[in-house]
Amino acid sequence: MSGDATSSTPLRLLPHSVVDGVRVLRETGATWLDGSEGVLFDRMREGDLPLDSLSDELFATAESWPERYHLSPSRANVLRALDLPTEATVLEVGAGCGAITRYLGETCAHVDALEPTFARARVAAERTRDLPGVAVVNGEVVDLPAESAYDLVVVVGVLEYVGGGGADDAPYVDFLQRLRGALRPGGRLVLAIENPLGVKYLAGAPEDHSNQVFHSVEGYPVDGPARTFSRRKLAGLAHAAGFEQTDVLGAFPDYKLTRAVLSDGLYEHAPGLADNLPAFPSPDWTTPRPVLLDEQALWGELVAAGVGPEFANSLLLIAGTGGDPAPLWPEGRLARYFSLHRRRAFQVRKTVHRQADAIQITSELLGSGSQDGLTVLPYSEPYAAGASSLAELALADPERLDELVMAWVELLRTRAVDAAPETPFDVVPGNVLHRDGDTWIVDDEWRAADVTLDEVVLRGALILARDLLEVAPADRWGCMDGDALVSHIAQVAGLDPLTPDDVAAAVEREALLQARVGGGAPGSPAHARARAEVEREMRRQLAEPVSGVREERLWDAADRLQREAIEARDLLLPTGEQLEEARAEIVALRADLERVRDDLTRVLETPGVRSSLTIARKLGRSPGVPEMPAER
Numbered sequence: 001m002s003g004d005a006t007s008s009t010p011l012r013l014l015p016h017s018v019v020d021g022v023r024v025l026r027e028t029g030a031t032w033l034d035g036s037e038g039v040l041f042d043r044m045r046e047g048d049l050p051l052d053s054l055s056d057e058l059f060a061t062a063e064s065w066p067e068r069y070h071l072s073p074s075r076a077n078v079l080r081a082l083d084l085p086t087e088a089t090v091l092e093v094g095a096g097c098g099a100i101t102r103y104l105g106e107t108c109a110h111v112d113a114l115e116p117t118f119a120r121a122r123v124a125a126e127r128t129r130d131l132p133g134v135a136v137v138n139g140e141v142v143d144l145p146a147e148s149a150y151d152l153v154v155v156v157g158v159l160e161y162v163g164g165g166g167a168d169d170a171p172y173v174d175f176l177q178r179l180r181g182a183l184r185p186g187g188r189l190v191l192a193i194e195n196p197l198g199v200k201y202l203a204g205a206p207e208d209h210s211n212q213v214f215h216s217v218e219g220y221p222v223d224g225p226a227r228t229f230s231r232r233k234l235a236g237l238a239h240a241a242g243f244e245q246t247d248v249l250g251a252f253p254d255y256k257l258t259r260a261v262l263s264d265g266l267y268e269h270a271p272g273l274a275d276n277l278p279a280f281p282s283p284d285w286t287t288p289r290p291v292l293l294d295e296q297a298l299w300g301e302l303v304a305a306g307v308g309p310e311f312a313n314s315l316l317l318i319a320g321t322g323g324d325p326a327p328l329w330p331e332g333r334l335a336r337y338f339s340l341h342r343r344r345a346f347q348v349r350k351t352v353h354r355q356a357d358a359i360q361i362t363s364e365l366l367g368s369g370s371q372d373g374l375t376v377l378p379y380s381e382p383y384a385a386g387a388s389s390l391a392e393l394a395l396a397d398p399e400r401l402d403e404l405v406m407a408w409v410e411l412l413r414t415r416a417v418d419a420a421p422e423t424p425f426d427v428v429p430g431n432v433l434h435r436d437g438d439t440w441i442v443d444d445e446w447r448a449a450d451v452t453l454d455e456v457v458l459r460g461a462l463i464l465a466r467d468l469l470e471v472a473p474a475d476r477w478g479c480m481d482g483d484a485l486v487s488h489i490a491q492v493a494g495l496d497p498l499t500p501d502d503v504a505a506a507v508e509r510e511a512l513l514q515a516r517v518g519g520g521a522p523g524s525p526a527h528a529r530a531r532a533e534v535e536r537e538m539r540r541q542l543a544e545p546v547s548g549v550r551e552e553r554l555w556d557a558a559d560r561l562q563r564e565a566i567e568a569r570d571l572l573l574p575t576g577e578q579l580e581e582a583r584a585e586i587v588a589l590r591a592d593l594e595r596v597r598d599d600l601t602r603v604l605e606t607p608g609v610r611s612s613l614t615i616a617r618k619l620g621r622s623p624g625v626p627e628m629p630a631e632r
Helices: 037-046 065-071 073-080 099-107 118-127 170-181 231-240 264-269 271-276 295-304 390-396 398-419 453-469 482-492 500-518 525-543 548-570 576-604 612-618
Strands: 017-019 022-024 089-093 110-115 134-138 150-156 183-194 245-252 260-262 314-320 333-338 348-355 358-365 374-376 379-382 432-435 438-441 446-448
Touching: 022 118, 037 065, 037 118, 065 073, 073 099, 073 150, 073 333, 089 099, 099 110, 099 118, 099 134, 099 150, 110 118, 118 134, 170 183, 170 231, 183 231, 231 245, 231 314, 264 271, 264 333, 264 348, 271 295, 271 333, 390 398, 390 432, 390 453, 398 432, 398 438, 398 453, 398 482, 453 482, 453 500, 453 525, 482 500, 482 525, 500 525
Parallel strands: 022 134, 089 110, 089 150, 110 134, 150 183
Antiparallel strands: 017 022, 183 314, 245 260, 245 314, 260 333, 333 348, 348 358, 358 379, 374 446, 432 438
C-alpha cells in the first residue's frame, strides 16, 4: 500500500495499491471498453509524442473513431469555455482515457480522476504521468469518503448511464447527492450531457447511445442503455440533489468535440450569432442519419421562435452549493467558440462578450501562433448585427455579383498594403460584410510570407464559387459549371481568364494550405491525408453542384410515380389475369419509385445540398462570424 501524505484530497489518502501508475482502491469489475484502450496505452507509454491537451502530434496517430475521440484536442473544449480556478482541487468522475483529465491537470492545482474501468484508468495515468498534481484512481462514486474536500466536481458523459437508462429519478438524484457531498462550501458541479431534444435528434440523427432514430425525442419509450435529460429536467435533478444555483449552457455540435458553448444571453442579444455559430449538419459520429430536412434551417427557425436554448445538442450544467465564488461563466459572456481543425500552434479561443449595449468578439491564442510559415493573430473587434455577406447579397441579386466582387478586391488590396510584407490570405469574400452601404472585413487573423496577393484573389474566387454553388446552380450567375464560375469571379477581380487546369491547380494550392493549417507536420501521413481530403471534397463541390431545380424534379418524379401506383391500384379488377397484370405494374412502379427515392437520398446526403426553400431562407439570414474554410 502507498499513499500521498501531503495531499489534501481524500481519494489519494484512501488505502490503495499502485498498478501501471493507477491508484487501485479495489476490483470494481467495470468493463466499459471501446477496444482502443490497449493501443492507446502502448502508444503513450512507448512513444515520445507530446501528451498535452492540444497535442496535434498525438491526434495525428488516431486511426479509428474511438482513437480520434480520445485523442482530439477538441475533447476539452467544453471545459476550455469556462474560467476554471487555477488553485482548485478537482474531482473528475469518469476519467475515461484521460483527455479531459489532462486538461484539468494543466489548468488546476490538484485533480483526482476517478475511473471504474482499470484498462481506461491506466491510459489516463500514462497521459498525465508528467503532471504531479494529478492522481488517477480506479474506483467508483460509492468509494468516495463522506468528506467535503473538493472545490469542483467535473462529470462529462457519465450521468446518462447511472440509471441504466431507466425513467426512475432516484439513481440519478442519488448520484448527484454523492457528488454534492464531496464539494466544499461554495463548490461547483460541472456536468456535460447530451440533450434528448437536441436539434440534430429532431432532424433525424440516431440517438447517440441506442442508435435509434427519435428514441430520445419520443421520451425513451424503451429503456436503456442510457437516458439523457432536457434543460428543465436536468436542473430539476440538480435541485433535488441539494444544489442551490444552476445555470445551463448549450454546446455544439455536442460536448464530445465542442466547437461552441452558448449562453441564453446570446439568443437575446445576438440572435444572428446564435443562429450561425453552430456548424450544420451536426456530425454523426458512428451511424449516418437519413436526411429528413435541413438541420440548419430548422435551427434558424427555433432561434427565431425564441426557443433555441431548449434544443442545443448538448447541455453544460453549472450547479452551485451556495456562497459567492468567482463565476465559471462570467456575466456578460455570451459565447465561446473554438477551431476544430487546426494544429496546436494555430488553436484559438474566441469569446463573445457584452458590455453595456456593445458586443465584442475577442480571439486569443492557445498555441504559439506561428508554424511552417503561417501566422494566426489575436484580435478584438465589434460584432455588427444584421450585416450581410457577399454570398447572401449575390444570391438575392445575381446581377450584383460583379460589383460585390470588385468591392471585396478593393478591401483586400488595401489590407494587403497594411499587412506587408506578409499577406492576409484569409481576406476572402466570406469575411467581408455589408450593411447600409458600408463594407468591412471581419475575422482577419491569418498571415503568410509565401502566399502572393494574386493567389489570395484566386483563393477567394475559388471559395466564393464553392459557397455560391452550395445553395444554387452555376447558371444562376450565367456560368455553365463550377470551373466557369471560378474563372468569371477571378476575371472580375482582375486576373487573367482561367483554364480548367488553372482551377485544378488552385484547388491543389488550397488543399496544401489547409493541410498546413489543420493537418500534421508537412511530410507526415496526417498532412497527406488532410491535403487529399480537402482536395477531393473541393473538386466534388465544384464539379457536382446540385441545384434546387434538380431536387424539385426528383420530388416531382417521386410524386408522379406514387400517383400512378395509386391509380393502378384503383383500376384493379377481380379477374385473375387482370389482377396479376395490375399487380405487376404496381411492382414495377414501386421499383421505379424506390430508385428515384434512392437517387434523391444520395443527392440530399451530399454535403452542400440545400433545397430551394433553404435558398429563400438564406437570402434573409445574418452571416454570423465567418471562419477559415479549414473549419468547414
